[in-house]
Amino acid sequence: MSHHKLAASVQGLQSSAIRELLKQSKMAGVISLGGGIPDPTLFDREGLQMAADAVLSTYSGEAFQYGLSEGYPALREAIAQLCLGRGIEGQPDDVVITSGSQQSLDILARALINPGDTVVVERPTYLAALQVFGLAQARFESVGTDGDGMRVDELEALVAEKTIKAVYIVPTFGNPGGVTLSDERRKKLVALSKRYDFVIIEDDPYSELSYTDEVFRPLLAHAKAIGNEQNVVYTSTFSKILAPGTRVGWLIVPEWLKRAVVNLKQTTDLHTSMLSQLMTCEYLKTGRLPGQIALIREAYRHKYALFAQALEAELGDVLTFHKPKGGMFLWARFNNGLNTTRWLEKTLSNGVVYVPGEFFYCSEPDCSTLRVSFVTATDDELQEAVRRLKVSL
Template sequence: MQFADRLNNVETSAIRELFKLLGKPGIISFAGGFPDPAMFDIEGIKEASSKALNEEPGGALQYGATEGYGPLREQLSSFMAGKGVTVQPEGLIVTTGSQQALDLLGKTLINPGDKVIVEGPTFLATIQCFRLYGAQVISAPIDAHGVKTDELEWLIAEHKPKFVYLIPTFGNPSGALLTLERRRQVLEMAVRHQTLVVEDDPYGDLYFGEAPPPSLLSLSDSVPGSRELLAHCGSLSKVLSPGLRIGWMIAPPALLANAVMCKQFSDAHTSTFAQATASQYLKAGRMPATLAHVRKVYGQRAAAMGNALKRELGAAVAFEQPQGGLFFWASLTGEGGKTRDAGEFAKKAIEQLVAFVPGAPFYAANPDLATFRLSFATADVGKIEEGIARLGRAV
């Protein structure tokens, strides 16, 4: 069987491969990027789905518009208004998770050989998606405060990319938070170089203390010409339920129109039942209480993981305490003659019945082999402390 040449540009996800090792009894996993099912508002979702079936069964169960279920687009417009973004319902499309939005961007924008700039490190599926469409993926370095804008601008000027992809708020895997100053700089350079910027924002609502700076989309009103050079991807997966597969994209009209056309060929529309359920949930006003609960629990777990890493691994590991999101991004220092290879560390950790993801797959180029990602979302404080103690024995 002869497969498409584009498959030569991608390989199986290293994270999915790692999951094959997680079947051992008693293993504690910090590997996944999933929300905790205990955080799902089951009663609220039950109530929302029941209302969807009772109040508009045709809309919930019939074929629907590719752009999205009208009432949900209205609710998402209001949801974004609460984040300082003015967007009319027709100014966004509903996607099957924000990951479909990224795939639609690849389909509509990337020709083989086009250059795309991403953060180094960044969301693994993004690298795979863009490469699948033939992109040359270029890494822009980051620090704890997000992408280094001086180096990003140099890369834009040098490579003239089709677009730049960023996760400014609590990035995956880095947990980095782009500063307000750098956000403005990103918007200004988008205008200066007439380069599209894609803002992926699945974690922006998961902050543990002060709210993060406004999104690039929210700030774009203060940087003339930048709104026309922005695509914003949002998701309910991390705050409501991944299983509903509700995401959305806000973008210039021509880009949205082409994305809708490509989506017609892909899945016709996102599940109308899921959309109607999400619409009823947002309409019921339960989201603020859900977010407050999730922020509190994840904040406690992040604090516990940070304290445990300092206690159990000490100088053998360096990290920044995340201010939100789902992840710790850490680096092995080699202090005291201990390993600096996260791949070897991961193997030793599995022997101690604890799992995490080595950092190398998150880089489009020049991976830092000392880095690794830990997720604190699905383990309670007791499991976090036990799991990090096991890491201490493995390092």
């Protein structure tokens, strides 16, 4: 064996449990509640075709050429306007285009984390964030969550005792827990960041996917209100509101961090695909995105309501779950101590797959939890999936 030839940092790197489950979900007859994959029937094929035609007829030279590491200027301007609609005031120069928000996290980990630095995450948290910060050799601390998101009081007790480098959080319709950080806690979190001088990495892929008209101000907006914007980095993506295959995400970074981020972007892939950037930019020019978001929101709200009702009817005596206000995920827990990692073998034999909850913890996992995504399956498949889960008990 040649394991000794591998870098120490990657020797313990595990494949994503979710990516592995995606392979099983493609088996004939299997209904997948696993990956957080947008419903492909909702992709705006007509609008994307219009955007592609416009690029190929007008910008073919640029589309197939190298581009700026920071990103295509017109797209950065359009994203600054999009963020303004979310409550974030900024300039196009504050925006750095990335190849999806996963690259954003990778770049931030490289830019911010020294081996042994402490990163605080929610319990549970996004699996791929654990992977990327783990690769940077961060130490993890975790704080609990409840119906109002991260327990910021737990964080306050932690930072009073221990120096931390960063807090990573998905504050709105989080993955995997589906919880949303309350406004009161958002203000307290950015105040703690100012007081103890740690960085907040705000990951926001889902905030447009709301089931209600309630508006949640980004942490970056709250931070600007108290003069702490230098400690908040915001990342988002077009993956959940347009198409994940384009691999277009973005970062909004403070001035002190920008040069490092751009240099790392250069060393990683030079720049995000110009074809994808120009297509995204042309799509935004069509004015179709708000209607597309409204379509996705309504479809996901409907699927969530149908799925939650079926779960409560069939499994409500043994399963409890958080009722999200938006997003793509439902986080559930068995009250009978059932181990969901072991149970997966049985549900897979009955043709349904989900993600066991233990993979979303940096330590001391709750093995009676699971994450289900309801957005890709059809209405009939969702109801059938619940029936298959019930017969697997």
